[in-house]
Amino acid sequence: MSTEKVSMNIISVDELCKSYRVSVKKPGIAATLSNFLNRQLHVVEAVKRVSFNIDQGEIVGFIGPNGAGKTTTLKMLCGLVHPTSGEVSVSGHRPKERNRDFLQEITLVMGQKQQLIWDLPPLDSFFVNAAVYGLTKCEAKNRIDELAAMLDLDKELTRPVRKLSLGQRMKAELLAALLHRPSVLFLDEPTLGLDVNAQSRVRKFLRQYNKRYGATILLTSHYMGDITSLCSRVLLINEGSLFYDGPLEELTGKLSPYRSVRIELKEPHQKSSFMQYGILEEFDERLVRMLIPRDELTAAITSILNSFPVKDLEICDPPIEELIGNLFQSGIVP
Amino acid sequence: MYRTIHYYLNTLYWFWYTGFSSELEYRLNVYVEIFAVIGNLTGSLFVLSMFYSNGSTLGGWTFNNSLTVLSIYTFLEGLTTCFLHPNLSRIVRHVQHGTLDYILLKPIQSQLWLSLRIFSPWGIPSILVGIALLIYSLSRSASLISYMSIFLGIIMLLSSIVILYSLWFILATTSIWFVKVWNATEVLRSLLVAGRYPISAYPSMLRAVFTFLLPIAFLTSVPSEVFIGQSSSFYVFLSILFGCIFLLISIFFWRYALRFYTSASS
Amino acid sequence: MTKKIFRIYRVASSLLTAQYALMIEYRAEIALWAISGLLPLIMLALWSKSDVIGSVGLTSQEITHYFVSAFIVRQFTAVWVMVSFEEDNIEGKLSPFLLQPLPPFWRYASSHVAEQLTRIPFVFFMISILFLFVPNSFFIPKLKDFILAGIAIFLAFCVRFLIHWIFAMLCFWNERAAAIERLLLIPYLFLSGLVAPLEVFSDGVRSISMLTPYPYLLSFPSKVMSGAEVNIIGGFAALLAWGFCLFVVSIFAWRQGVKRYSAMGA
Known part of the structure; x- marks a missing residue:
């Protein structure tokens, strides 16, 4: 009975905690020296006993003020940050181990960091990703064509990334991140800095992708528009703790x-x-x-x-x- | 097995194919590189000839055998320009910009990606000149070169490549903690210049340092001796041992650094 | 007149103070750059074991003092203006510089001087380490030699800076012109006396090298500092003459460059 439940939840997080030790240091050489000799550490709890489950195909918004622990939680879900305690399972894998099968299933897009190489056309980066994810050239071509059509990208793909607008670049980033057709998408501020038009294009695309492949999406955003138009469910996190987990209507019912x-x-x-x-x-x-x-x-x-x-x-x-x-x-x- | 090999070959093909053409756009670099290789080689030969003026020698080596050392140095320098420098300088940038995350999420060994992602064609002239000079110096060698010593010499060369790579990678790995570490590679480069000349030409204290602390001896001198057939099997063994040890250190050190990265970064 | 001098003093001192503060921020990198100037000491290790030195009439003490001095001279004549000029040009920082009432030349010159000031303690430290580990390299130059060498080092720095500045102007024509720096380093490396004292050069090469500015950039100040026999007046005259000629060329090159820059509308 319980196994059935687990297989339903593509992401399950149980009592997840993350704390950092931060050394307290004042500026200046003398302070550096004294810190070196007598290290003062204090523990920052970035994430405190967070638990939630996400079903396959859900689009979940992850919101909270800056420094609430959203990005840390996302990174723990992809295995980039190791939890201090608690259990995480993403499509049956422990993210911490970052094994091949797990990595083939997921993707991470960070709005403020790009993976495409600045001086090269996006197409070059796509083919590198395709090779790394073990796609044949033919498969890669088909997928690039398909995704490019969904994203309205065409001749931008053969121009160096540095010559693209922010919106075009973000769309190319999404294409690079989705080439291996992941079933779980972690998006950290995917619409950051985009103009209203580009934002709605990205949203439309994400909805489409979610429908076509039944992918699960967990996204953080500072734009309420992203959340309202995409997510039926939100997780609200503040100071590392989960404060609200439920449908968006109920939250807006409380807020708006x-x-x-x-x-x-x-x-x-x-x-x-x-x-x-x-x-x-x-x-x-x-x-x-x-x-x-x-x-x-x-x-x-x-x-x-x-x-x-x-x-x-x-x-x-x-x-x-x-x-x-x-x-x-x-x-x-x- | 076949699939794995095919996977890696295909990945490498795409790694190196991309970027190659865009590098070639900088045509000025082509001329600069060719002139630099010719100039440096002429200069090095000039310096060598000074050491051999008035019937003197460099550490008891014949001029021709010193040429072998110089050829291997030139070859390794070319490899550094092709792979080590362009790839490992990117590690620092990945850490600075936080884009290391993307690489860690790729289903491929992160060390492999970081070490081989880019192929910069600018080292090719050095590599070719190095190989040509190696063949030339060996063909003029006084002693007969056997197939065995060529075979062993190539093994030694591989071992020296592994040692050189490991030194660079270990240094680049420390950028996980110290972002500004890239300048330390300049120090490494300046020390490796010592490999231009046979190790026995140095005073005994430095010789010990260059053998056991910073294994410059195994980069150029030992492979040259093996090619000429003058090395003891002890040094052959030691070179392979050092290659394995340094490679393992680089792998474990990278894993250790990643553990630190994944438990400390936010 | 006094007003003008006062203004120049004020601009110079504030520029230097600002650049010095910046360089203090980069002290870790500067320390590493300083360490990477080890080549003269590596060459010292090689030459001290070579018989060639004796055959040209140099004692091992002379050669030691020469290379230790060369190490110091090289530390304080380091020039990297091509790289930073290219970077500023690509990043578009040059336009605001051109709008200011101070020619950009002085901005780069002052940053080099500030860097050298920051280097002083590191060089002292490295020299102390050297003296500690290699006691017979210890020597203290005579006060007169030290002062003269200081002036010679400053002039040598100016000449080298001007050479690089003139070539940096090529960045107005080609974005990647800093690659040429690699070529500029080759004659400096082999003709300045960095890798071998000029006495060891064959007569033909020596007389060719004396026609270039390079021996005056390193060999001359090093000899002055080490107290070796050298034509002091001739050396200073050559430095001043080269400096004057290059200064004239640099003004011409700068004007052409700016003309080109404004024509391109960048």
Whole structure:
């Protein structure tokens, strides 16, 4: 019975911990010397007892503030960082061992680090990857054609990487990372720095890839758009601990009852007069930024427009960091 | 077995095929390299001839046998330019930019990838000149060269390649801890210059250092002696032993460094 | 006039201070570069065992002092302007430099001088190690020789810097021009007296080499420092003459280069 359950979960993580020893060092030669003689170490717990399971074919968003432990967890899932304690299993392998079969199954894409060689056309790097992953030339060609069609890449493949735009480069990176048709994708900020158009192209591609090959995707992103358009489920991590694991609707239900409203006033006003509408985030006499519950938004805006001399008004979704920050502040911990 | 060999050959083919053509775009390099090889060779011969002026010798070696040493040095220098320098300087960059992660996730030995990924054609002139000079000096050798000594000499040459590679790789591995270590390879290079001349030409203290501490003797002098048929089987054995030991050290040291990398990096 | 001198002093001192602070940051690399200048000591080991030295009338003490001095001279005449100029050109740092009221020449010159200042303690350290392990290499130059050698080293540095600067201008025509540095090093290596004292050269080669600036870049200052017999006035005159000629050429080369640069619209 239990084996059945394991085979369902392509990724399972149990009580995963990672702690680093960091030596405390002040700048300067004297400090370096004294540190050398009398090393002061303190332990940083980057990941604390994180447990979750992911089924085959799921797209899961992995979110949390900077330094929360997302990247460390991802790296433990691909075996690049060894856990201090706890168990990880990815498609039946222990990532730590990084054996061949495991590596053929997975891929890692990091938005801020590239694997393509700067001075060469992407095609050259693709063929190297194909050889390393044991694909025949024919297979490699077919896959490159197929993926290039999905990604709208064509003549960019024969231009040196340094001459490509950021968006084209990211698409080429994805192609290089997916050539061996991995069934588990770890994506760390895959849309970092891309413009809105390129972002949506990447998202569309990932959805397509997930559908066509039934691949499992775990991705981190700072763009809420990536999460909302791709993931039905999110993992929320803060200070190394898992705070939320569940469907996106429930999380947005907790977070986005609020919308962020930015009001510019013609004359300065009292802070207290805005308190009734929602949570004030920024107040500067003429500039008000606040979170207003979605249900009350229309009423609140009408009331504000009637009672204050409003010069400009803007309503948007608060950025993901703020949503999370707010979640922790308001104390709604699942 | 056949599949494994095919896999590695195919991988190597793609490793070296890519990049080769783009390197050739820098046409100036071709001329510079050819002139540099000719210039360095002329200079080295000039220095050698000075050591042999007035009937003097270099460490008891004939001029012709010193040429054998010089030829092997030139050959190894070519290999350094082709493989060691371009590949191992990249390790430092991989660590700096965090792209080592991608290599560790490839289903291939990371040491193999890092050591052989790039083939830079600029060392070819040195390699060719080295081989030509080796054949020339051996053909003019006073003693008869037997097939056995050529066979053993080639084995010694392989062993010296392994030792040279291991020294470079061990040094490059330390970049996992000290990112700026690349400049240390300049120190290694400057010390290896000592291999241009027969080891017996050095004072005894240095000879000991160059044999057991930094095995320069096994890079050029021992293979030359074996080619000429003047070496004892003890040195042949020692050379192979050193080759194995250094290679093993480089492998284990790399694994140790990776263990550190995977447990300390974030 | 005094105002102008004061301005030059202020610019020079602030430039040097800034470059010195930068070089202090690079002290680990500089230490390694300093160690990689070991060639004169390797050559010393070879020549001290050779009979050729005696046959040209040099004592083993003279040869030791010569190569120890050559080691020091080489440390303080190191030039790498071609590499950094090429790098700045490729990375596009040159344009902002050209907009400043200070010719870029001085920026590179000051960084070299600052690096040499940073080297001083390392060279002291290495020399002490040498004296400790090889006691008979110990010597202290006479104060007069030391001062004269200091001036000669500075002039030699200037001449070498100008040669490299002139060739660095080729970067305006070819992005990868720094490869030529490899060729510039060859005559320096073999004709300057770095690998053998000039006395050992055959007469023909010596008279050819004396027509080039190279012997004045290394052999001359080393001889002055080691207290050997040398034509001091002739040496300084040659350094100044070469320096003047190269300075004129460098101004011409710079103007042509900048003309080309602005024409390319880079």
